[in-house]
Amino acid sequence: MGTVRQGQGVSPSVARSRQRTARPVDCRLQLILIGDRGVGKTSLLERFTGGAFTENCKSTVGVDFKIRTIDVGDKKIRLQIWDTAGQERFNSITSAYYRNAKGILIVYDLTKRETFEELGKWMKMVDKYASEDADLLLVGNKLDREMEREVRRDEGEKFARQYCGMRFCESSAKDNSNVDDLFHRLVEDVVRKRSLNFMCVCVCG
């Protein structure tokens, strides 16, 4: 019995027309997830890129990334999303990935107050290593565990407001609430800012 190779049965003219109609990517963007160990960075990224939720996933060692292409308005955006280890011993490795990120998701676990209290440390990392024009989004994760909540929503909102009015969102990677939405909102901010900059260059340049 022969094996079926990919593309078998597609005539050259159909293949050519498929190539013509496949819309090219308009823009490539890098995003990065940061925050304490165990807050759910990997789980959020898994969800966003189509994976399933894992109850006991392994801690990230160093950095990892995943790719997803999304549409924002009439633009096709290819996202390369870096997932970083929350453990401090990896900071010297992970900090090198901040620079090229146009969007940064700073995640805490709303059922663990200490991960919220550590946010100051992560904001210092952002100040030190990230590009000045990166868009930021604060995420309180594990919303499905409402009964164990240790950080009120208004505390998250206040922290985000104080930090140059960065966006704020609560999510659950487990029951998939707000996950797509939070990534889309961040990318929309990034794209909007860059479109304005582009217009400014055209008008003023």
Ligand SMILES: Nc1nc2c(ncn2[C@@H]2O[C@H](COP(=O)(O)OP(=O)(O)OP(=O)(O)O)[C@@H](O)[C@H]2O)c(=O)[nH]1
């Ligand atoms: N209930 C609940 N558990 C979650 C959620 N997100 C992640 N978890 C669990 O929390 C634990 C840690 O999740 P990870 O995604 O590995 O966390 P991380 O921030 O990537 O951790 P590091 O790689 O160590 O920095 C795992 O057991 C997940 O199953 C969530 O939204 N709700």
